[in-house]
Amino acid sequence: MRYSESFIYTLKEDQKEAAIVSHNLLLRGGFISKLASGIYNYLPLGLRVIRKVSEIVREEMNAAGALEILMAAIQPAELWIESGRWNDYGKELLRIKDRGDRDFVFGPTHEEVVTDIVRKYAKSYKDLPFNLYQIQTKFRDEVRPRFGLMRGREFIMKDAYSFDADENGMDISYLKMRDAYYNIFRRCGLAFRSVEADTGSIGGKDSEEFMVLSKTGEDEIVVCDKCDYSANVERAESITKDEKGEELKLKKVETPNKQTIKDVCEFLNADERFSAKALVYKNEEGKIFCFFIEGDDELNEIKAARVTGSVELVMLSDEELKDAGLEKGYIGPINFPNKDIEVICDKRLENRNNLVVGANEEGYHYIGAKLHRDFECDKIADLREVKENELCPRCKQGKLKRIRGIEVGHIFKLGLKYSKAMKAEFLDKNGKTQPFYMGCYGIGIGRTAQAAIEQNHDEKGIIWPISIAPFEIEIVSLDTRDDGIRYYCDMLYDDMINNGFDVLYDERDERAGVKLNDMDLIGIPIRVVVGKKNFHSNKVEVSLRKNRDEKELVDIDAVFEYVMNLREQLYKELENIREA
RNA sequence: CGGGGUGUAGCGCAGUUUGGUUAGCGCACCUGCCUUGGGAGCAGGGGGUCGGUGGUUCAAAUCCACUCACCCCGACCA
Known part of the structure; x- marks a missing residue:
């Protein structure tokens, strides 16, 4: 592409709306433009990147045996009612009506549609397994879109759905996708890591997220410094060294005006780890739960929601606590005052021989309390948030670290959830009707592109990995009026284009600084600069975006090669990128 | 949805506290000259009615009310 015939508009100044580098650079480089909150237009440069990422995804999906389809973006409500998600999905689901007042949704995901397609056609075990995927625009009416393409409302996603006859088959399909994902993110030049994940609202069994490591990531992940254990904090577990403590007699003590765990423990001269604090939540149905965890632990709300089978948990207000008959600051598991509230204890409490707990009476706590001796609860579960430096649950030796990541992909084993709800069935060898075992696999295309910038940039601009750069090579002509130089540049450009390479040729009548700075901002990996200085000695300058200090003077006849x-070397380097 | 903040030209901003001529600056854009290895210079020029609506006033970007949009922090997801 010749620059003068392109549609590239760069900006010198940082964009106010951008809070992170990658968003700023996408805007400044003229890759995207905002239309509304969380809704962006892809300009020529941006679209080229989206296409590059999509093509890598497509190649790897095809190589893994998946079949590309394209489903409708607009879906009838009936399918969502059938799966049960018309109610469960909430406000994030963009609902629209047609002229006949019929309900539709703009698809945020396509489990329902793909299941509907499959149940119509695939009737025999002989058809299985297969995996259908698409690359398509989705819409999720996010509460808070932010960071450009990172969390848009309208976004491009690759979603794939596998169908198998049994659980074993599903596991194999899942592993195939896992491999494909490793190939995809490696080819995109990203430092990433796959982590155990919570399954969230999509539901299902196992799931892993693919995280691009970055300080600005919205997700926190826990990794072991010895083995390959890694998990989203939402689900991470750990081994803690438990001291049981001395077994003491239960005793009620006065703790006037001491409501927080810290105050109480200080007052009683007790270790916070030997106390149980109460956290009271209600779920979307208004059902109330009381969680007891150790005084210095944090409740992991995702784990808590899963244990209670809730979609969402909200902390009770002071007033609601009072209405529930609970004494704020003094809530304890002994003689718990409200039988309608489910009481759940963190499993770590089982290991303590003496605990400080509230007495459910203003101004009093118990000391020396012990689970299963002095009190019981409805459930015992893992409820706590993992802390840095605790022991790895897998190798039991490494220390856990907390780092941040950008979730660019997510793979799930769905199991029978949708096939059962929507009666998607086939006949097995014995002529028996069976529901499909399903898996679903997503990749955020735009998010992946932006994550690449977050990971690869400097003060001048973007440093694209060659595989997803809008152009692979740039030719900058510094003396556009010199006939010899123009003739040479035109030739070189034509040569490269005719050989199928992606080249941006800057032949604008601008000063050197303007052109070179624009190129640095846009971030094209290989640069060829042709100017008087070297051309008269039959040389041109070649350099890489990622290392501008190493400029090579190359003989004009040898430049192409x-x-x-x-x-080729840059592409090869991508193959050597390891999982972070 | 709760909390905080911002809306003045394509982008970045000043002006608003204390109402008062044709609303200003930098970048970008157009014309000419000049310049051409890291965002040049000179001269000339086009573009905004100050997010919107209503109000107060002789007079509103500026004061008041309502409203909309956008951004940031929290709970959700690719």
């Missing part, structure tokens, strides 16, 4: 080698 030199650049082709560089290009």
Whole structure:
């Protein structure tokens, strides 16, 4: 593409609306433009990147045996009612009506539609397994869109759905996708890691998220420094060294005006780890739960929601606590005052021989309390948030670290959830009707592109991995009025284009600084600069975006080959990128 | 949805506290000259009615009310 014939508009100044580098650079480089909150237009440069990422995804999906389809973006409400998600999905689901007042949704995901397609056609075990995927625009009416393409409301996603005859088959399909994902993110030049994940509202059994490691990531993940254990904090577990403590007699003590765990423990001269604090939540149906965890632990709300089978948990207000008959600051598990509230204890409490707990009476606590001796609860579960440096639950030796990541992909084993709800069935060898075992696999295309910038940039701009750069090579002509230089540049450009390479040729009548700075901002990996300075000695300058200090003067006749080698080398480097 | 903040030209901003001529600056854009290896210079020029609506006033970007949009922090997801 010749620059003068392109549609590239760069900005010198940082964009106010961008809170993170990658968003700022996408805007400044003229890759995207905002239309509304969380809704963006892809300009030529941005679209090229989206296409590059999509193509890598497509190649790897196809290589894994998946079949590309394209489903309708607008879906009838009936399917969502059938799956039960018309109610469960909530406000994030964009609902629209047609002229006949019939309900539709703009698809945020396609489990329902794909299941509907499959149940119509695939009737025999002989058809299985298969995996259908698409790359398509989705819409989720996020409460808080932010960071450009990172969390848009309208976004491009690759979603794949596997169908198998049995659980074993599903596991194999899942592993195939897992492999494909490793290939995809590696080819995109990203430092990433796959982590155990919570399944969230989509439901299902196992699931893993693919995280691009970045300080600005919205997700926190826990990794072991010895083995390959890694998990989203939402689900991470750990081994803690438990001291049981001395077994003491239960005793009620006065604790006037001491409501927080810290105050109480200080007052009683007790270790916070030997106390149980109460956290009271209600779920979407208004059902109330009281969780007891150790005084210095944090409740992991995701785990808590899963244990209670809730979609969402909200903390009770002071007033609601009072209405429930609970004494704020003094809530304890002994003689718990409200039988309608489910009481759940963190499993760590089982290991303590003496605990400080509230007495359900203003101004009093118990000391020396012990689970199963002095009190019982409805459930015991893992409720706590993992802390840094605790022991790895897998190798039992490494220490856990908390780092941040950007979730660019997510794979799930769905099992029978949708096939049962929507009666998607086939006949097995014995002529028996069976529901499909399903899996679903997503990749955020735009998010992946932006994550690449977050990971690869400097103060001048983007440093694209060659595989997803809008162009692989740029030719900058610094003396556009010199006939010899123009003739040479035109030739070189034509040569490269005719050989199928992606080249941006800057032949604008601008000063050198303007052109070079624009190119640095846009971030094209290989740069060829042709100017008087070297051209008269039959040389041009070639350099890489990622290392501008190493400029090579190449003989004008050898440039084509030199650049082709560089290009090949850059692609090869991607193959060597390891999982972070 | 709760909390905080911002809306003045395509982008970045000043002006608003204390109402008062044709609303200003930088970048970008157009014309000409000049310049051409890291965002040049000179001269000339086009573009906004100050997010919207209503009000107060002789007079509103500026004061008041309502409203909309956007951004940031929290609970959800690719």
